[in-house]
Amino acid sequence: MAKSGKNWSEEELKAAVDAYLEMLQLESSGRPYSKAEINKRLRDNVLSNRSKGSIEYRMQNISATLHELCLPWIQGYKPASNVGSRIKDQIKEMLSRKGAVDKQIYLPTAEYEELDNKVQALRSGLKVALLNGEPRGITTPEKVTSSTTSHKRDPLVKAWVLETANGFCEACGSSAPFATSGGIPFLEVHHMNLLADGGPDTIANTVAICPNCHRRLHHARDKEEFKNHHDRAGLNEA
Ligand SMILES: [Zn+2]
Ligand SMILES: [Zn+2]
Structure with missing residues (x-):
């Protein structure tokens, strides 16, 4: 069977994306489906010029695009990211x-x-996504000046750090002192190298900690010592 080596048309790509999202929905709701059957269905219709393998590969490109955005992807389609930026932009679109x-x-x-x-929306709607990859964060958070100075922060970084702490202070190990009105264990996110001192808004520079440890990191006499014991690098080693 001669299969087309030509670039995928808009229509072909759209058929692949639609089928992918259909499978993703089935998978995330725990309903069974057959990748092979859906692949066959595509080849019987819009993708009649494509081979089984090239459709599989497109599905992996879609996984790569979702993975890059920290969104859930189908585990059976390992992200294959060596795809042209034109195709990737089309998939994103x-x-x-x-x-x-x-x-x-x-x-x-x-x-x-x-x-x-x-942060709340990310934590409630995209729990799976948060664990699919580590957010890249912002190396130099843009400064915004109003009556007070603050920094633009990445909601995904804050959500990821709170979510992975799983209700336990990353400094002292105690469980969060209370739950919020929404039932979520209350922890605060602290930048080890302060944003005000030019610190990055990344997961490597942030910890989710109880209010007690948070105040301690800011105000305690032994704050430098405490800090050196509890930065993320130290936590990962422990
Ligand atoms: Zn603590
Ligand atoms: Zn702080």
């Missing part, structure tokens, strides 16, 4: 048109309340 990618929620913000709303 299609995913966002289908509502699978909400860019707005990932935009950094200096507004505390807005940051927190985004």
Whole structure:
């Protein structure tokens, strides 16, 4: 069977993205499906010029795009990211048109309340995504000046750090002192190298800690010593 070696058309790519999202939905709701059957269905229709393998590879490209955005992807399609940027942009565009990618929620913000709303939305809706990869964060958080100076922070970094702490202070190991009205264990996120001192807003520079340890890191006489014991590098070694 002669298969086309030509670039994928918009229509072909869209058929692959639609089928991928269909499978992702089935998978995330725990319903069974057959990748082989769906692949066959695609070849019987829009993708009649493509081989089974090339469709599989496209699915892996879609996984790579979702993985890059820290969104859930189908575990059976290992991300294959060596794909042209034109195709990747097309895939992103299609995913966002289908509502699978909400860019707005990932935009950094200096507004505390807005940051927190985004963090909450990320934590409640994208639990799986948070564990699919470590957010890259912002190396030099943009400075925003109003009456007070603050920094635009990455909601995904704050959400990831709180989520992975899993309700336990990363400094003293105690469980969060109380739950919020939403039932979430209350922890605070601290930048080991302060943003005000030019520290990055990344997971490597942040810890989720109880209010007690947080105040201690800021105000205690032994704060330098305490800090050296509890930065993330130290925690990972322990
Ligand atoms: Zn603590
Ligand atoms: Zn702090």
